[in-house]
Amino acid sequence: MPELPEVENVKNTLNRLIRGKTIADVKVLWPNIIKYENLDEFKLRLIGQTIELVERRGKFLKIHLNEDTLVSHLRMEGRYGLYEAQEEFDKHTHVFFTFTDGTELRYRDVRKFGTMHLFVRGEEERQAPLSKLGYEPFSNEFTVNVLKQGLSKTNRSIKAALLDQSIVVGLGNIYVDEALFKAGIHPETNANKLSLPKVKTLHQHIIETLKESVEKGGSTIRSYVNSVGEEGSFQLELFVYGKKGEPCKKCGTMISKTVVAGRGTHFCPKCQK
Structure with missing residues (x-):
């Protein structure tokens, strides 16, 4: 955060x-x-x-x-x-x-x-720290093909690839978990193994999830407020992040938590096989 x-x-x-x-x-x-x-x-x-x-x-x-x-x-x-x-x-x-x-x-x-x-x-x-950043998710340059090409170059987990900011920027633990859930992708899937249809779905949900959160002022999980002291409300819309042991909103399966790329990672074992 x-x-x-x-x-x-x-x-x-x-x-x-x-x-x-x-x-x-x-x-x-x-x-x-x-x-x-x-x-x-x-x-x-x-x-x-x-x-x-x-x-x-x-x-x-x-x-x-x-x-x-x-x-x-x-x-x-x-x-x-x-x-x-x-x-x-x-x-x-x-x-x-x-x-x-x-x-x-x-x-x-x-x-x-x-x-x-x-x-x-x-x-x-x-110069660093901005010189090595990837594409802005709301830009016209961030296309499905750009995402596919970036992911094809690494055999790391898809979560690790999205967290490192070199392909697409702005995603952290919360929004990677949410986008992967909506796209039906397990966070430990090798990034270079994703099919083009899966990458297309992921691309769509990265953009949609971030845009919806921006509109709701972001997510106040612990202490975040904007510069006038206002909290966000997107935390009320989360599907998996912070939901360990709660029923999945789509299928009812209990949300699981593991560690991927050194980060606590939430997913649905049924929706994200």
Whole structure:
């Protein structure tokens, strides 16, 4: 967490909150979040720049300023919020972007796993961490043939192939489990063994599942909220994720849980043989 739908909703709320604001000061209380060689230079480069647009690439946020782009990954617990600069904050708040209007964008991260990279604008896609990402699932370039070709190159499990972000981006544990269930594919199936009809069905359900979750504000499983504190509701629509021991909504068989690619994995033994 968060995955594509949650990051998409954070992106949308940030665009409403911070577009057009100019950075007057930057404060970093946990330097490990900043993946930039010189922390003082990182702060100095941002001061005076105006936020023009926030975009999403896979699970990453791209905060475009007039000269640079800040690439941010929320990882497990990261979240952004806009506050008045004088408001109190807790020990889990680590990065502060103070604006000239007296408001402050704050980054809070209980586990401190999140990252921030800074690039000259236009260079962010040419370097890690964005340079090796696969196709956006909502793009015209993400076709059935592209998915089939990507999967044909690996004998890993289909779950592992979808999690690694090199073929298609934005899918994590929740949405891989859900898409595979809807497509009737067992998560341990070798990716290169899937027939074209199965890949076509999987392609359809990847897109449909992610779109539906975006529309419902994402899934709030543990702590996810968007940048204005709103929870998602797609968790109410889940078929298998987190449903171990519950009856399958399609066939009534008890949902099972195993470990695939190092991740807890939920599936229906009857619908996903």
